Amino acid sequence: MRETGLCSEVSETAAKELAPISHHRRIPVGQVIQSEHLGLGWLAIIVSGVVKLVKAQKDGRLQIVGLQYASDFIGHPYASKSSLTAEATTPLELCCFSRTAFEKLLRNHPSLEQALYRRALHDLDTAREWMFLLGRKNAREKLASLLVSISTRINGQPSGDADTLALQFNLPLSRNEIADALGLTIETVSRELRNLKIAGAISTTGRRGISVLNPDLLQRLAEGDIDDTLAVSPLTGL
Amino acid sequence: MRETGLCSEVSETAAKELAPISHHRRIPVGQVIQSEHLGLGWLAIIVSGVVKLVKAQKDGRLQIVGLQYASDFIGHPYASKSSLTAEATTPLELCCFSRTAFEKLLRNHPSLEQALYRRALHDLDTAREWMFLLGRKNAREKLASLLVSISTRINGQPSGDADTLALQFNLPLSRNEIADALGLTIETVSRELRNLKIAGAISTTGRRGISVLNPDLLQRLAEGDIDDTLAVSPLTGL
DNA sequence: CGCTCCCTTTGACACAGATCAATGGCCCAA
DNA sequence: TTGGGCCATTGATCTGTGTCAAAGGGAGCG
Numbered sequence: 392m393r394e395t396g397l398c399s400e401v402s403e404t405a406a407k408e409l410a411p412i413s414h415h416r417r418i419p420v421g422q423v424i425q426s427e428h429l430g431l432g433w434l435a436i437i438v439s440g441v442v443k444l445v446k447a448q449k450d451g452r453l454q455i456v457g458l459q460y461a462s463d464f465i466g467h468p469y470a471s472k473s474s475l476t477a478e479a480t481t482p483l484e485l486c487c488f489s490r491t492a493f494e495k496l497l498r499n500h501p502s503l504e505q506a507l508y509r510r511a512l513h514d515l516d517t518a519r520e521w522m523f524l525l526g527r528k529n530a531r532e533k534l535a536s537l538l539v540s541i542s543t544r545i546n547g548q549p550s551g552d553a554d555t556l557a558l559q560f561n562l563p564l565s566r567n568e569i570a571d572a573l574g575l576t577i578e579t580v581s582r583e584l585r586n587l588k589i590a591g592a593i594s595t596t597g598r599r600g601i602s603v604l605n606p607d608l609l610q611r612l613a614e615g616d617i618d619d620t621l622a623v624s625p626l627t628g629l
Numbered sequence: 630m631r632e633t634g635l636c637s638e639v640s641e642t643a644a645k646e647l648a649p650i651s652h653h654r655r656i657p658v659g660q661v662i663q664s665e666h667l668g669l670g671w672l673a674i675i676v677s678g679v680v681k682l683v684k685a686q687k688d689g690r691l692q693i694v695g696l697q698y699a700s701d702f703i704g705h706p707y708a709s710k711s712s713l714t715a716e717a718t719t720p721l722e723l724c725c726f727s728r729t730a731f732e733k734l735l736r737n738h739p740s741l742e743q744a745l746y747r748r749a750l751h752d753l754d755t756a757r758e759w760m761f762l763l764g765r766k767n768a769r770e771k772l773a774s775l776l777v778s779i780s781t782r783i784n785g786q787p788s789g790d791a792d793t794l795a796l797q798f799n800l801p802l803s804r805n806e807i808a809d810a811l812g813l814t815i816e817t818v819s820r821e822l823r824n825l826k827i828a829g830a831i832s833t834t835g836r837r838g839i840s841v842l843n844p845d846l847l848q849r850l851a852e853g854d855i856d857d858t859l860a861v862s863p864l865t866g867l
Numbered sequence: 868c869g870c871t872c873c874c875t876t877t878g879a880c881a882c883a884g885a886t887c888a889a890t891g892g893c894c895c896a897a
Numbered sequence: 898t899t900g901g902g903c904c905a906t907t908g909a910t911c912t913g914t915g916t917c918a919a920a921g922g923g924a925g926c927g
Contacts, residue, residue, distance in 0.1 A: 446761045448765075448852065452853075454760055475757070501742070504746065508742065508745065508746045508749060511753060515749060515753050518753060519713070521760055522694045523690075526812025527690045527691070573764070574763065614688075615688060
């Protein structure tokens, strides 16, 4: 189940038919790719950048329920008009298709349909992993998990096996967005980020820069199998 | 996007081909329908009963990441061998298919494949709704949400539109399982259940019986748009 | 080059929910 | 019908994370 670009999962001929109905688009940070847009007329593949999927309630509470990276698909054919909002968290390059043209194409290329199905199953798995995080991990574990997850996805397509994690990268999310992804507040995010630094797992540069100093430690912190306070003990300071 | 039995989403002919490769099975409460079983050889449709999908970590923490009811599908073709465990929370009747036979059938019936795809999208939506609950709702809202969700699914196929919620039913989950579904402890579940009773939203009989006295109130408690403590004020007691 | 503005960090305190510890009562088996 | 085990309830206390408030510092703009 290698996670590669949709195009590479698809037959050559389908790819050729796809090209003429697609068009390229640039999106600035913060722009909402409206649910209406996606729901009604358009589907897209991310060429570069990161998109957050947000679920909101009228009272203003919100939760990021998914992050999509380069080569991921945005919007679903036969879409359930769910209350999801998609928004660019970094500058974005999209490759867009009209829904109707795409669905017509689908009918002629079962392999494309199957690729979408597998992708949906993968998203489902990711979502359930995240449910465990939200329900059963503490703040430190949540933050460490997010960093591991981002660092394995941020460069290239490989989807987070092994030690493929980037050791240096820019966060595609602000502190506020991190909080919204983890079900925390911005203050707690800040504090636990500091704890990860004290523990020697990471270091930061500026607002977005992250260096993973000890990938193994970070991974263990993410799963909580650490003698805990030892790793974050004051010793490090001296 | 009506949620009906898989069989009814499928052409007559496909259903006819499905029948001979299926076999019926009864499962007692608590039995694990091992990930291995499902992952390797079998797929199933639930005829009656409720199944919980559990994600666990070595340290013993666990989180219920999905509930499947009558007419739901268990196991995925082309399955990702995720660390999921499926377990019967009530006595179960399953209609089982061998994976290979089913996948062969799939190849000849695109409509079946599409039905599975839509189902996966629906599950994804459900999972994301649950992510919001886990990340952003408080204990009372979580419990009210779960009760609404169960009461709309427990009888028949209709998937939770409108006021189709059952006003009287038996919980398919123990207190412990409820806690594991909501990311809470059993004690908090017990206390908030009492609060819902005091608020006049529900009443309970025995360990499993639930009566929804005020569906509207329960719904509003689930979304937190209630002047809060008013609804659970001590007045009710006098 | 320096000045804002806004994002982020840090601190003090409050509170929802976890933890620890009994007690209660449903449900099954004999 | 009765006994007993286990699930659930209730209470007391503790703690992780939220809330409120203020100070610090990147990054873009003039």
